[in-house]
Amino acid sequence: MIRVGIVGYGNLGKGVELAIQNAPDIQLLALFTRRKPNQVETIYNTPVFHLDDIEDWKEKIDVLILCGGSASDLPEMTPNLAQNFNVVDSFDNHSQIPEHFNRVDAMAQKGNRIALISGGWDPGLFSLNRLFGEAILPQGKSYTFWGKGVSQGHSDAIRRVPGVRLAKQYTIPNEEALETVRQGQNPTLSTSDKHLRDCYVVLEQNADPHEVEIAIKSMPNYFADYKTTVHFIDEAEFNNKHTSMAHGGYVFRTAHTGFSQEHQQVIEYHIKLDSNPEFTGSVLVAYARAIYKMHRQGSIGCKTVLDVPPGLLSEKSPETLRASLL
């Protein structure tokens, strides 16, 4: 049995706890939190401990799955824990991944531990599909579409507009743009060509909806370049209809092969998730298993999904996988 601990118990931590129920080779030993342990109630009565006491578990836990946020938790937490534990995180601040990698690698190397950063679907499975696409069809073009799903960053941006009390922003793939890609037309598309932005806003009392709408739609970077729709709703509707954690997206690779480039080749990868954190948690659990095996084979330091032989994600033996999946 692979002995696993979870650090952090928000939506992602719960997703990991749920995913481990489907992993017969993984035993969830403990959950670590910065809150008071006796105030945290877990779904499956996982024992809860304070994060300050985690060093006591150095020899008892094979892999820690880190479920903090990328903005402020993981940049500190992952390198700090990587010296004493094998760790998996879902660090998703794309531009800072190289720096995060280097910091985690130094600490994991120091402690002879292994760490996998940026697990999940983007970064993660989408990165893998971009990799396979460009390695196999180097002369082609890649396209990533996100959604439909809530963008936390864009929702936060709307909430900073004066007069806005609550807001959710859905990123939606532009179906027309998506279809031109699927048909292999190799269009040139900016992020704003590929996505629509759908905003649901609860106003403060006496706020002017017209002014708020203009403020949102003219916001540079976030909305100005996009086809943006703003819906004003009341708080009851907001709480009823906009709690979903659904998300998804597409990765395409399109290219032409042949002596005269006469053959169109299209690869499409699509995920449609009712629960983003439960799916991401499931990905992290599979990668926890994989790095446990890599560590036992002598591998140390920081890794990403690009470094992990896919077969290690499965609890099944290589023989069984070859006989059943190839």
Add this chain to the structure above:
Amino acid sequence: MIRVGIVGYGNLGKGVELAIQNAPDIQLLALFTRRKPNQVETIYNTPVFHLDDIEDWKEKIDVLILCGGSASDLPEMTPNLAQNFNVVDSFDNHSQIPEHFNRVDAMAQKGNRIALISGGWDPGLFSLNRLFGEAILPQGKSYTFWGKGVSQGHSDAIRRVPGVRLAKQYTIPNEEALETVRQGQNPTLSTSDKHLRDCYVVLEQNADPHEVEIAIKSMPNYFADYKTTVHFIDEAEFNNKHTSMAHGGYVFRTAHTGFSQEHQQVIEYHIKLDSNPEFTGSVLVAYARAIYKMHRQGSIGCKTVLDVPPGLLSEKSPETLRASLL
């Protein structure tokens, strides 16, 4: 530069020759054939040698890409060559992969060489997607749909019917079944539920189309359980319209997550190829690069796509890949 040779120059060998043009780190040194070398004309004037002389190239070639057929060529060729060369093949006789693996592994181990078998898309990329699907969502269901594309085995079966001179059989995904999977309904589907079979037949003179149609449609295993359509055409139309090497297919993984299994999760992988051999050739070239790197890192014996860290497929450095793809 990675020095590569191609063995066999049918459609797949040509696909590999074409794909190498897009690989700046790979040099195609030689093509080996059982035909008379001076009678083989290559697309890019690749030097051609007789297969009998291949041992002379032991030290000059880093990876051989084997482009023979799975029925009779590769079962002998891959193990024989794996003792003296690093090799990649596209062995696609699914049920015999474990045996092929063992034979190739023994020879590669003996010669301290590395071999990758069953590269391509199915087995290959589809196998990887089945693996990712079941490792991440172990409680779910997987579905593979093939087509639209020619099935060589089914075309051969039709040609064995008395009165048939030429035949092509297209395997077509059943759109209705596919849609129930895409919607996450987790249906139970047999291969015949998932596919339609579309047959184009040129008759011998005086053959009775009605009898031929009955003979085809009632053929056990191949057609009896399927919705089969038979079209009779003349030879000119056959030669004009049925030379395409297009193919493709879908791999789905669908599952429910959550405490009450309330969240539907769907992964869909889809490829649509105008040229099956050119795409398969492109996959083999990327895996040739990967096993070359694995061999330099000290890895020997037989591998499959399940064993290869994805990043090795790219000519780019791990740093560049992390910065650009994650």
